[in-house]
Amino acid sequence: xxxxxxxxxxxxxxxxxxxxxxxxxxxxxxxxxxxxxxxxxxxxxxxxxxxxxxxxxxxxxxxxxxxxxxxxxxxxxxxxxxxxxxxxxxxxxxxxxxxxxxxxxxxxxxxxxxxxxxxxxxxxxxxxxxxxxxxxxxxxxxxxxxxxxxxxxxxxxxxxxxxxxxxxxxxxxxxxxxxxxxxxxxxxxxxxxxxxxxxxxxxxxxxxxxxxxxxxxxxxxxxxxxxxxxxxxxxxxxxxxxxxxxxxxxxxxxxxxxxxxxxxxxxxxxxxxxxxxxxxxxxxxxxxxxxxxxxxxxxxxxxxxxxxxxxxxxxxxxxxxxxxxxxxxxxxxxxxxxxxxxxxxxxxxxxxxxxxxxxxxxxxxxxxxxxxxxxxxxxxxxxxxxxxxxxxxxxxxxxxxxxxxxxxxxxxxxxxxxxxxxxxxxxxxxxxxxxxxxxxxxxxxxxxxxxxxxxxxxxxxxxxxxxxxxxxxxxxxxxxxxxxxxxxxxxxxxxxxxxxxxxxxxxxxxxxxxxxxxxxxxxxxxxxxxxxxxxxxxxxxxxxxxxxxxxxxxxxxxxxxxxxxxxx
Ligand code: ADP
Ligand code: MG
Numbered sequence: 001x002x003x004x005x006x007x008x009x010x011x012x013x014x015x016x017x018x019x020x021x022x023x024x025x026x027x028x029x030x031x032x033x034x035x036x037x038x039x040x041x042x043x044x045x046x047x048x049x050x051x052x053x054x055x056x057x058x059x060x061x062x063x064x065x066x067x068x069x070x071x072x073x074x075x076x077x078x079x080x081x082x083x084x085x086x087x088x089x090x091x092x093x094x095x096x097x098x099x100x101x102x103x104x105x106x107x108x109x110x111x112x113x114x115x116x117x118x119x120x121x122x123x124x125x126x127x128x129x130x131x132x133x134x135x136x137x138x139x140x141x142x143x144x145x146x147x148x149x150x151x152x153x154x155x156x157x158x159x160x161x162x163x164x165x166x167x168x169x170x171x172x173x174x175x176x177x178x179x180x181x182x183x184x185x186x187x188x189x190x191x192x193x194x195x196x197x198x199x200x201x202x203x204x205x206x207x208x209x210x211x212x213x214x215x216x217x218x219x220x221x222x223x224x225x226x227x228x229x230x231x232x233x234x235x236x237x238x239x240x241x242x243x244x245x246x247x248x249x250x251x252x253x254x255x256x257x258x259x260x261x262x263x264x265x266x267x268x269x270x271x272x273x274x275x276x277x278x279x280x281x282x283x284x285x286x287x288x289x290x291x292x293x294x295x296x297x298x299x300x301x302x303x304x305x306x307x308x309x310x311x312x313x314x315x316x317x318x319x320x321x322x323x324x325x326x327x328x329x330x331x332x333x334x335x336x337x338x339x340x341x342x343x344x345x346x347x348x349x350x351x352x353x354x355x356x357x358x359x360x361x362x363x364x365x366x367x368x369x370x371x372x373x374x375x376x377x378x379x380x381x382x383x384x385x386x387x388x389x390x391x392x393x394x395x396x397x398x399x400x401x402x403x404x405x406x407x408x409x410x411x412x413x414x415x416x417x418x419x420x421x422x423x424x425x426x427x428x429x430x431x432x433x434x435x436x437x438x439x440x441x442x443x444x445x446x447x448x449x450x451x452x453x454x455x456x457x458x459x460x461x462x463x464x465x466x467x468x469x470x471x472x473x474x475x476x477x478x479x480x481x482x483x484x485x486x487x488x489x490x491x492x493x494x495x496x497x498x499x500x501x502x503x504x505x506x507x508x509x510x511x512x513x514x515x516x517x518x519x520x521x522x523x524x525x526x527x528x529x530x531x532x533x534x535x536x537x538x539x540x541x542x543x544x545x546x547x548x549x550x551x552x553x554x555x556x557x558x559x560x561x562x563x564x565x566x567x568x
Pocket of ligand 2: 367408489
């Protein structure tokens with residue numbers, strides 16, 4: 001109802017149209033008795049001459065009402081879906097990273113596309129039928145009671161019976177619909193995985209495997225659809241059958257001489273016509289009930305996402321420009337919903353302007369530390385201080401604006417290279433500045449060979465680029481950001497040694513005057529770091545600079561020797 005509010009004028013007009021449409025129909029039928037009694041039985045030719053005009057006039061009015069109701073309802077319905085989609089989109093951005101870790105992309109996409117569409121069906125098509133046919137049924141009943149209240153009493157008996165069936169069937173509709181929406185989510189998830197993993201599927205010859213997997217979810221979706229249809233068909237037939245008993249009963253009663261005296265042929269045929277005409281809307285009302293329940297189930301599904309708690313932004317301190325002193329105190333962490341302690345009692349102190357390197361085996365928790373700095377996950381134990389201020393007390397926006405992150409998985413948007421570099425840049429950006437950073441990050445090196453230069457479209461997630469080229473764009477993006485804090489998570493891992501050496505120059509310049517946290521795979525890139533922290537299984541096992549760690553002859557020294565011999 002709240003979504004409806006801004007469009008209530010259109011909606012009211014639609015209701016008016018629907019009610020008018022039904023009223024025209026009822027009025028049309030109500031003229032039957034006088035048509036037969038006055039026109040045919042009493043042969044009133046003047047009256048009969050008006051009948052054709054009346055017919056066309058009625059249908060003209062009916063058409064006008066139909067257009068008004070359909071147009072206005074669709075107008076309001078599409079607006080509601082648009083608003084819901086927008087809200088879902090906004091909410092999904094605002095939801096914390098931990099929520100996205102738990103829910104598959106396909107499932108979430110299906111909510112924005114399929115579920116929202118179902119709600120539109122319920123709020124427009126279903127409502128049209130509900131109101132139009134509802135008014136029509138009421139009108140028919142009224143007409144019957146007016147003609148012969150004695151005969152119509154039978155409806156007081158069957159109405160509760162029908163109500164019970166409809167209530168039971170509605171429950172079932174809603175349950176099946178809810179399962180169907182989940183099944184639809186599975187269909188999107190499978191398709192999305194197949195599309196993302198297309199190359200892997202081909203190279204591992206897993207096409208059949210995926211086809212079979214999809215066959216299952218696809219078929220489940222179909223089964224639920226059939227179930228829904230079966231329920232609908234049975235309930236429609238059942239309700240009509242009950243109504244037919246009423247019809248039979250009325251005809252039976254009408255055959256009694258006492259009854260026959262009170263009825264003219266006109267009223268009797270009008271009565272029967274009204275009863276017959278009742279059957280169709282009864283069917284439609286049951287059918288539309290399934291659409292309506294489907295919409296309600298979809299709404300429940302959508303509102304569940306909308307009711308999820310967005311990222312907690314309870315901090316109040318607006319960070320301006322920090323100097324970049326970081327202190328991590330007694331930090332322990334496990335991912336929400338997982339038991340494993342990923343970080344144990346981490347203590348790190350970084351002076352402004354320092355470069356700190358994190359090294360260690362994969363899975364030792366390096367990336368986790370880099371995701372906790374911008375508070376992608378809530379910290380439970382310990383604290384992270386930035387310039388002495390607990391990051392928990394800062395607003396998320398101001399906290400994140402202090403950092404430029406180049407993550408392990410470079411994400412590029414389906415846009416030009418220039419727009420990808422400038423992504424999220426606030427303020428006016430000159431072409432010279434753009435060229436400058438592109439030059440520094442060695443993006444120009446490969447861009448020059450492209451026909452459109454920086455304005456080349458790179459496709460979804462930059463498919464047309466190599467891993468190293470993508471990383472260079474990400475580095476250029478970070479260069480442009482000019483944030484006091486820089487986090488590089490294996491930012492040069494996809495580069496060959498030569499390109500890496502070239503970019504190292506750009507990075508060294510990037511490190512100047514700002515605090516940098518560098519997670520490195522190749523130790524050669526971090527030899528100059530002020531501090532090197534060696535991590536293993538969520539703990540810092542060694543700490544020092546390159547020379548002192550080599551002298552310790554521990555884990556780092558071992559790692560270094562190994563890589564050195566590989567390179568040599
Ligand atoms: P590194 O970057 O050092 O390779 P990570 O910080 O990515 O290591 O991972 C540390 C540990 O946390 C691993 O054991 C990994 O399985 C786990 N982990 C990483 N990301 C998640 C996540 N989103 N949810 C649950 N566990 C995770
Ligand atoms: Mg990592």
